[in-house]
Amino acid sequence: MARRVYIFDTTLRDGEQSPGVSLNVMEKLQIARQLARLGVDVIEAGFPITSPGDYEAVKTIAREVRGVTVAALARASFQDIDQAWEAVREAEQPRIHTFIATSPIHMRHKLRMTEEQVLEAAVAAVKRARSYVSDVEFSAEDASRSDLDFLCRVLEAAIAAGATVVNIPDTVGYATPEEFARFISEIRQRVRGIEKVVLSVHCHDDLGLAVANSLAAVMAGASQVEGAINGIGERAGNAALEEVVMALYTRRDQFGCETGIRTEEIYRTSRLVSSLTGMPVQPNKAVVGKNAFAHESGIHQDGVLKERTTYEIMNPQMVGISQSNLVLGKHSGRHAFRQRLQELGYELGEEELNKAFQQFKILADKKKEITDADLEAIVEEELRPVPVTYTLEYLHISTGTTVVPTATVGLKKGDELFEEAACGNGPVDAICRAVDKVTGIPCVLKSWGINAVTSGKDAIGEVTLKITENGGKTYLGRGISTDILEASAKAYVNAVNRLLWETGRLKE
Numbered sequence: 193m194a195r196r197v198y199i200f201d202t203t204l205r206d207g208e209q210s211p212g213v214s215l216n217v218m219e220k221l222q223i224a225r226q227l228a229r230l231g232v233d234v235i236e237a238g239f240p241i242t243s244p245g246d247y248e249a250v251k252t253i254a255r256e257v258r259g260v261t262v263a264a265l266a267r268a269s270f271q272d273i274d275q276a277w278e279a280v281r282e283a284e285q286p287r288i289h290t291f292i293a294t295s296p297i298h299m300r301h302k303l304r305m306t307e308e309q310v311l312e313a314a315v316a317a318v319k320r321a322r323s324y325v326s327d328v329e330f331s332a333e334d335a336s337r338s339d340l341d342f343l344c345r346v347l348e349a350a351i352a353a354g355a356t357v358v359n360i361p362d363t364v365g366y367a368t369p370e371e372f373a374r375f376i377s378e379i380r381q382r383v384r385g386i387e388k389v390v391l392s393v394h395c396h397d398d399l400g401l402a403v404a405n406s407l408a409a410v411m412a413g414a415s416q417v418e419g420a421i422n423g424i425g426e427r428a429g430n431a432a433l434e435e436v437v438m439a440l441y442t443r444r445d446q447f448g449c450e451t452g453i454r455t456e457e458i459y460r461t462s463r464l465v466s467s468l469t470g471m472p473v474q475p476n477k478a479v480v481g482k483n484a485f486a487h488e489s490g491i492h493q494d495g496v497l498k499e500r501t502t503y504e505i506m507n508p509q510m511v512g513i514s515q516s517n518l519v520l521g522k523h524s525g526r527h528a529f530r531q532r533l534q535e536l537g538y539e540l541g542e543e544e545l546n547k548a549f550q551q552f553k554i555l556a557d558k559k560k561e562i563t564d565a566d567l568e569a570i571v572e573e574e575l576r577p578v579p580v581t582y583t584l585e586y587l588h589i590s591t592g593t594t595v596v597p598t599a600t601v602g603l604k605k606g607d608e609l610f611e612e613a614a615c616g617n618g619p620v621d622a623i624c625r626a627v628d629k630v631t632g633i634p635c636v637l638k639s640w641g642i643n644a645v646t647s648g649k650d651a652i653g654e655v656t657l658k659i660t661e662n663g664g665k666t667y668l669g670r671g672i673s674t675d676i677l678e679a680s681a682k683a684y685v686n687a688v689n690r691l692l693w694e695t696g697r698l699k700e
């Protein structure tokens with residue numbers, strides 16, 4: 193029987209630490225549900241002590257998401273651990289994940305603790321966590337730059353104190369594959385009791401080696417890999433879980449391991465994470481990039497047409513990229529629409545379905561062929577759980593090379609219609625100013641980006657933007673349309689709705 197490798201997802205904790213990313217509770221819950229569908233073994237839902245929002249998110253996920261272990265992160269302090277337990281206690285399978293740094297550089301400069309003090313703190317933390325729950329993970333932060341003798345002592349003590357998982361992070365992405373594999377082997381040989389616990393790795397991608405290091409560690413006997421969807425995370429990010437999983441699967445002849453991942457859910461998970469975090473996936477990204485299965489050269493195309501495996505080691509369906517292109521059009525009914533969505537894996541409530549169907553009809557009037565990618569864009573827009581304060585009713589733009597760009601917007605709030613007009617440096621600027629006049633909230637546009645969901649002149653444009661009210665927190669907005677100015681207006685209104693909601697000003 194193939195050896196089982198556990199997949200520990202930290203998209204919601206380490207991934208959320210990506211610069212510029214901030215997810216609210218509902219968005220985190222939505223991602224967590226998809227991660228459970230994907231079949232990860234552990235969801236690290238957050239770091240409860242760091243903020244009330246993080247605490248709330250972990251608590252909600254622990255309560256709502258079943259069939260998966262939910263972990264909460266805590267430093268090696270009683271206060272952190274107590275808070276982590278409060279947040280995660282309602283989970284079906286709760287885990288407390290506690291950590292302390294073991295490298296000389298971290299102990300001296302960051303912790304200002306001696307080796308003995310770190311060892312003591314680690315043991316005390318694991319014992320405290322074990323007093324609450326039977327599943328306790330201990331991480332030696334910056335393990336790859338630690339003295340191996342000391343690291344082994346700490347791990348041995350943590351296991352003796354009750355840790356059930358020990359994690360070896362390459363916190364700063366410094367390791368190389370051969371070296372990291374040797375490191376893992378040494379630990380397996382030297383640490384007493386290591387065979388009774390899960391040996392985990394957590395690699396960062398500063399040198400682009402996170403996936404390679406994780407796989408090398410698996411070869412050396414590691415049985416849990418930590419990472420994030422699309423490889424997001426601190427700095428250059430974490431090991432991309434979809435790459436780890438597909439490498440283990442495609443080269444099972446080499447690794448002899450299996451995971452519990454339902455690979456057909458990979459693409460959808462990647463899209464959801466990208467859309468909610470506002471972090472685009474690069475086109476040439478392995479496994480989930482737009483070009484990952486595109487064959488450009490004539491020789492390659494010819495080969496693939498004759499026999500796919502000439503140039504394809506995985507097929508797109510395996511990761512959930514649907515092959516059919518032309519699916520629905522103007523005359524498709526509600527039934528066909530719902531059925532196609534089900535085939536794509538979306539289960540919508542009646543109200544969501546109605547709204548999505550209306551959007552579909554509007555789009556079908558503008559665009560002859562509605563592809564799966566279009567449908568996904570529509571559905572994701574309907575599924576984004578931000579209470580709607582304002583909706584864009586209409587938009588009129590006047591722009592050109594010799595006129596001052598002017599926008600008139602009509603926004604609905606409940607049954608009331610508000611209209612305003614404004615000039616700007618460009619049409620998008622004019623739209624934002626007109627919306628600001630309606631809402632009375634002057635916002636600054638921090639970033640604006642567009643992505644064509646499908647190809648062709650009538651492609652849907654997906655605008656993702658970020659706004660801030662007074663230079664503080666940023667709020668993400670997303671909007672789709674075949675008209676990029678309309679998509680911009682929708683995205684801006686979406687971001688304002690989010691701002692109103694998250695700052696508790698819904699009832700103004």
Ligand SMILES: [Zn+2]
Nearest residue numbers: 206363394426
């Ligand atoms: Zn990390």
